[in-house]
Amino acid sequence: MKFNKVFTLLVASGAALLISCGAGKDNTGYEYAPNMYHSVAYEPLKQVKDKESGLWVNSTDEEIGEYYSSNPNNEFEMNMLLPVEGTVKRGDFLPYRIPKDSLALAAATLTNPLPNTKEVLADGKALYGRFCSHCHGSNGTEPGLVGERYAGVPSYTSAAIKNVTEGHIFHVITLGKGRMAAHDSQLSQEERWKIVRYVQTLQKQ
Numbered sequence: 001m002k003f004n005k006v007f008t009l010l011v012a013s014g015a016a017l018l019i020s021c022g023a024g025k026d027n028t029g030y031e032y033a034p035n036m037y038h039s040v041a042y043e044p045l046k047q048v049k050d051k052e053s054g055l056w057v058n059s060t061d062e063e064i065g066e067y068y069s070s071n072p073n074n075e076f077e078m079n080m081l082l083p084v085e086g087t088v089k090r091g092d093f094l095p096y097r098i099p100k101d102s103l104a105l106a107a108a109t110l111t112n113p114l115p116n117t118k119e120v121l122a123d124g125k126a127l128y129g130r131f132c133s134h135c136h137g138s139n140g141t142e143p144g145l146v147g148e149r150y151a152g153v154p155s156y157t158s159a160a161i162k163n164v165t166e167g168h169i170f171h172v173i174t175l176g177k178g179r180m181a182a183h184d185s186q187l188s189q190e191e192r193w194k195i196v197r198y199v200q201t202l203q204k205q
């Protein structure tokens with residue numbers, strides 16, 4: 001009798017073992033608690049608003065489908081929020097990280113990512129006219145109206161400045177130097193590199 005019971009148990013569990021392994025490769029088998037394996041993903045770029053979508057694979061008490069991926073707490077039920085109004089796009093440039101006191105490092109390592117074309121030079125000249133010429137003068141040799149009252153504006157053709165590198169000029173425009181203030185809040189990196197191209201032509205006049 002006892003032997004029979006053990007035998008039946010063995011056969012039963014053997015059969016259960018065999019049945020639980022499906023033959024097909026696509027068969028994931030029976031899932032005991034599917035909502036433990038399939039966490040609800042908050043996906044930023046995909047949005048399923050239908051609460052019943054995928055209900056057949058889910059067994060949560062709320063009866064919300066597996067594919068529902070919206071966030072009812074956010075505007076438009078989106079997971080990724082729109083940037084706040086007035087957000088300024090950074091463009092393709094990463095934030096500038098070289099510290100102000102590392103001018104030599106910037107001078108030696110930075111290179112202008114913009115080509116030396118007529119268009120870049122024209123933009124650089126226009127920006128120079130707006131942001132620099134009142135101090136440095138339209139040619140960068142004689143101080144402009146503000147520069148006349150702002151002692152110590154150097155000429156770009158002076159021995160000290162005429163050979164400084166593009167990285168040096170970029171760093172000075174970005175973070176300032178001595179009595180010249182930083183321009184990183186007024187000019188994007190692209191605009192600063194355009195001005196650098198133009199200042200280089202003034203160094204060599």
Ligand code: HEC
Pocket residue numbers: 128131132133134135136146147150151152153154161164169172173177178179180181183195199
């Ligand atoms: C408010 C006046 C002012 C404005 C605006 C200004 N600069 Fe200057 N700039 C100065 C002064 C003053 C110096 C000298 C800084 C020092 O060494 O004390 C200087 C120095 C420089 C130098 C030489 C840095 C060195 O290594 O000695 C460069 C290059 C330069 N400026 C470029 C520019 C460019 C390009 C702009 C426009 C984006 C600009 N500056 C805007 C006043 C100004």
